[in-house]
Amino acid sequence: MSNFEPNIIAFVCNWCSYAGADQAGEQKLDYPANVKLIRVMCTGRVDPQFVMNAFRGGADGVMVLGCHPGDCHYRNGNIKALRRFEIFKNMLGQFGINRERFLLDWVAAGEGQKFQKVTTEMTEKIKGLGPLVIRGYVESEVV
Amino acid sequence: MSDKPKVAFYWCASCGGCEETVVDLEEKILDVVKAIDIVFWPCAMDPKYSDLEAMDDGEIAISFINGAIRTSEQEHISKLLRKKSGVVIAFGSCAVMGGIPALANLKNKKDIFKRSYRDSPTNVNPEGVLPQTETDLDGCRLSLPEFYDTVYKLDDVIEVDYYMPGCPPTPANLETAVQAALKGELPEKGAVLLPDKSLCVSCDRNETKPDDITISRIRRLTEVQADPEECFLAQGIICMGPATRDGCEYPCVKGNMPCTGCFGPVSDADQGARMIASIGGIIDADDEGEVRDAVSAMPDPAGTFYRYSLSSSLLGKKREER
Numbered sequence: 001m002s003n004f005e006p007n008i009i010a011f012v013c014n015w016c017s018y019a020g021a022d023q024a025g026e027q028k029l030d031y032p033a034n035v036k037l038i039r040v041m042c043t044g045r046v047d048p049q050f051v052m053n054a055f056r057g058g059a060d061g062v063m064v065l066g067c068h069p070g071d072c073h074y075r076n077g078n079i080k081a082l083r084r085f086e087i088f089k090n091m092l093g094q095f096g097i098n099r100e101r102f103l104l105d106w107v108a109a110g111e112g113q114k115f116q117k118v119t120t121e122m123t124e125k126i127k128g129l130g131p132l133v134i135r136g137y138v139e140s141e142v143v
Numbered sequence: 144m145s146d147k148p149k150v151a152f153y154w155c156a157s158c159g160g161c162e163e164t165v166v167d168l169e170e171k172i173l174d175v176v177k178a179i180d181i182v183f184w185p186c187a188m189d190p191k192y193s194d195l196e197a198m199d200d201g202e203i204a205i206s207f208i209n210g211a212i213r214t215s216e217q218e219h220i221s222k223l224l225r226k227k228s229g230v231v232i233a234f235g236s237c238a239v240m241g242g243i244p245a246l247a248n249l250k251n252k253k254d255i256f257k258r259s260y261r262d263s264p265t266n267v268n269p270e271g272v273l274p275q276t277e278t279d280l281d282g283c284r285l286s287l288p289e290f291y292d293t294v295y296k297l298d299d300v301i302e303v304d305y306y307m308p309g310c311p312p313t314p315a316n317l318e319t320a321v322q323a324a325l326k327g328e329l330p331e332k333g334a335v336l337l338p339d340k341s342l343c344v345s346c347d348r349n350e351t352k353p354d355d356i357t358i359s360r361i362r363r364l365t366e367v368q369a370d371p372e373e374c375f376l377a378q379g380i381i382c383m384g385p386a387t388r389d390g391c392e393y394p395c396v397k398g399n400m401p402c403t404g405c406f407g408p409v410s411d412a413d414q415g416a417r418m419i420a421s422i423g424g425i426i427d428a429d430d431e432g433e434v435r436d437a438v439s440a441m442p443d444p445a446g447t448f449y450r451y452s453l454s455s456s457l458l459g460k461k462r463e464e465r
Binding site: 048049052055079082083084085086088090095096097 | 248249293299412413415416417419420422423424426428429430431434435437438441443444445446448454456457458459460461462463
């Protein structure tokens with residue numbers, strides 16, 4: 001599996017994490033091209049359905065990156081995301097999907113280095129886990 | 144032969160409750176049979192598959208198929224009914240989104256056979272025999288349908304014209320559909336024959352719901368005496384109302400039991416995702432530990448949120464991760 005290049009989707013919030021990614025760029029910090037960013041206004045807007053759609057659509061890993069607790073532009077959107085994704089992670093395990101394929105973390109606007117670190121670590125972790133194939137679809141099993 | 148429209152009912156992987164809905168039409172069934180000819184209904188009549196095979200393509204006006212697709216026989220008959228029918232209605236939650244049988248998608252065929260035929264304490268099976276599709280016995284070859292690894296919803300195997308979820312759909316739901324079909328007033332193909340809004344919209348208890356619900360932890364029904372008037376979610380009891388389609392007239396809630404979600408989600412929603420979004424929004428917990436405590440009374444989120452809709456989950460079925 002050494003040649004495996006994972007597909008990773010990162011939902012990043014407009015106010016902190018996207019700015020953090022921007023700062024990584026300004027500082028010329030490399031991060032893996034496997035990570036594709038989707039900019040959202042707040043992690044509180046990231047419906048668990050978006051994450052499931054990403055997995056179903058071929059993502060091997062999904063990240064949701066938001067403001068540190070207490071710093072949410074909308075007061076507590078990131079805390080709502082934390083509550084939702086804690087339940088979501090329990091459910092992922094029931095579907096036999098390794099919970100490590102999902103990451104919720106906080107990256108502030110000034111944390112370009114942290115952005116580089118979490119995206120690199122996530123990419124390495126998913127490389128180790130291998131590709132995600134969601135099972136139970138009729139196309140592959142009933143002729 | 145009468146020239147009344149022909150109707151078929153068929154039962155795949157399900158409990159039979161949907162057939163009960165037809166019986167529960169009570170005396171109204173007399174009006175129904177006045178207007179239609181029931182030509183195939185294995186639950187109540189004695190038709191043979193060869194009778195169905197002998198019919199012309201499209202001869203049956205409407206087929207109501209209930210139950211999920213678990214075996215090759217169910218797939219075969221559904222395909223046959225599709226060929227012989229003008230309109231196919233997926234009738235009941237099992238046909239629409241897998242229903243209760245689809246909870247088996249959190250396991251696989253191997254686990255299920257092992258539990259059912261070997262490990263179950265009531266079994267006597269010292270040789271560990273498992274069902275086979277072909278068996279030779281006394282010079283005869285016996286066959287059984289193949290048991291699939293996955294429970295499918297009906298539209299995974301055939302094209303479905305209309306959907307009527309519910310576990311089971313109510314007799315009123317069925318009557319409305321039959322009347323609409325007889326009058327030629329069925330909506331656009333692919334429609335769900337029920338309102339596209341969530342149960343909370345018409346629930347009586349909606350008025351008691353605070354504008355901003357917060358709950359400190361989820362409670363099991365067994366640990367509280369549920370208030371018969373107040374919104375269940377405000378009491379910390381999981382009620383699937385926010386993620387469930389309206390149309391059942393909420394008999395469970397009227398009986399002081401929370402909604403378990405049998406009518407499935409509204410259009411384009413994943414029931415589990417919608418429910419997580421809902422519950423996550425109201426839990427009063429600020430760090431991971433607190434969240435884990437708050438939801439500790441709910442050890443089985445997949446079984447709770449997809450009790451009737453696992454075959455339609457975006458996450459598919461259980462996979463074996465290395």
